[in-house]
Amino acid sequence: MDFSLDEDHRMLQASVREFAEKEIARGAADRDREETIPPALLGQLAGLGLFGITIPETYGGAGMGCVASSIVVEEISKYCAGTGVLLSAHTSLCVDPILTFGTEEQKQKYLPKLASGEMIGCLSLTEPGSGSDAGAATCRAEATADGWRINGTKIFVTNGKEAGVMVLIAVTDPDEPKHRLSAFIVETDTPGVRIGKLEKKLGIRCSSTAEFVFEDCLIPREALLGERGRGLRVALTTLDGGRIGIAAQALGIAQACLREASAYARTRVQFGRPIATFQAIQHKIADIAVGVEAARALTYRAAWCKDSGRSYVREAAMAKLFASETCSRAANHCVQVFGGYGYCTDYPAERFLRDAKITEIYEGTSEIHRLVIGRTLR
Structure with missing residues (x-):
């Protein structure tokens, strides 16, 4: 091994x-x-x-x-x-x-x-009424003689402002409960596509999060991605891989927390000595370090499974769940090590805390991942 x-x-x-x-x-x-x-x-x-x-x-x-x-x-x-x-x-x-x-x-x-x-590139999946329940989407792609006519709204699209092309999940067959959705490739400068609201967020602020509005947007027939009626499969398969990416992001944030908390603790002096010499601080830093190593093992095992052609649904969910929750704990510990300075924008600790939270939400919430993992263990 x-x-x-x-x-x-x-x-x-x-x-x-x-x-x-x-x-x-x-x-x-x-x-x-x-x-x-x-x-x-x-x-x-x-x-x-x-x-x-x-x-x-x-x-x-x-x-x-x-x-x-x-x-x-x-x-x-x-x-x-x-x-x-x-x-x-x-x-x-x-x-x-x-x-x-x-x-x-x-x-x-x-x-x-x-x-x-x-x-x-970006993915347009989430809607105001369909978050974790991706199958409840209402954005419609209607087949016409000229292609597909799209109407509806998508929200929380990461990279929306920068994207030139998106993978869109839309309803093509509303009367087919198991095959309602299809996937499409849509260029963002297509007439009938426009960016609506750009979200103001707690963290990852430099990453754009956009609303897309589709108003009689006509795309060619060959824009269909995969088979008609298999859009949910495209979406879920895509999210399985995306979870590994977010696990890696969370791992990076947690590693940053370890780096900054350790450096600060070595230089911050209280009661006549660096706070790194106090057991309470050592415990916090040790907890971050253990979490980072465990999250790295889960994340790269999931990535290896994907590259090896093995099943990785459970592995991706485990990696994303553990890495994201580790990330939030690490960020909380990091702020605590910095004390009052950790709450100020002069230091990066507060940004780590703001950035960390979203890793427990997007690409599937922690609650959804526990469901996914639980179903594979029955």
Whole structure:
């Protein structure tokens, strides 16, 4: 049994880590405050090939897999969780379903642009009345002589502001309870598509979270992704992979909490000595460290299962559940180690706490993951 990364993954980790330490860390607080990721940074991510990490070389990507993608998201999220989730959502929620369910024509049309960063991808699934209950969607795609006419609203779309293309889940067969939904590839500049509200959020503020409104949006017949009536399968399969990405994001945040809490504890002096010498502080830091290592093991095991072609539904749910809850505990401990300074924006601890909470909610809540895990154990 070998828990070490191979040479290609070690090289990837080293290069992304160096980039994150130099470029991502530098503007993280500004991006959080300004609630945006500058185009120049998107260009740097594209220049490193990070948008195409899982896309086969045939289509202009790096031809790596979920382990590689998890490395990228973890390393970036150590310094900016909002930038980390931009990459995670692009890869797992748009690239992956096109790779898995797309026709060769669809792959040739979209994957090179997604690999180069010319297009950023997103998934439009959630609606005001359908969150965890994805099957209750009402956004409608009606077959016409010219293609598909879409009407409805999607919310909480990660990467919505930046995206050039989305995977859309919409109702095509309302009278077929088990086959109501179908998946589509929709370019965001298609007439009839517009961004509505951009959410103001507690955390991951530089990551855009958008509402999309569809008003008689006409897309071609060949925009159908996978089989008609199998949209829920596309959505759930996509989310299984997405959960590994969010586990990696949560792992990165937790690792940042460990880094900053440890450094602060070594330099903060109270009662004549560094607070790192007090057992109460040591216990908090030790708890973070144990959580990080356990979350890493679960996350990379799930990624390895996916890359190996094994079933990974339960593994992804376990990784996401544990990593996200570990992340929130780590962030709470980190703020406590910093004391009053942890509550102030001069230090990153408060941002970690704000960023951590969403990892327990999106890509499936902790409650949903416990249901998924429980069903596999019966």
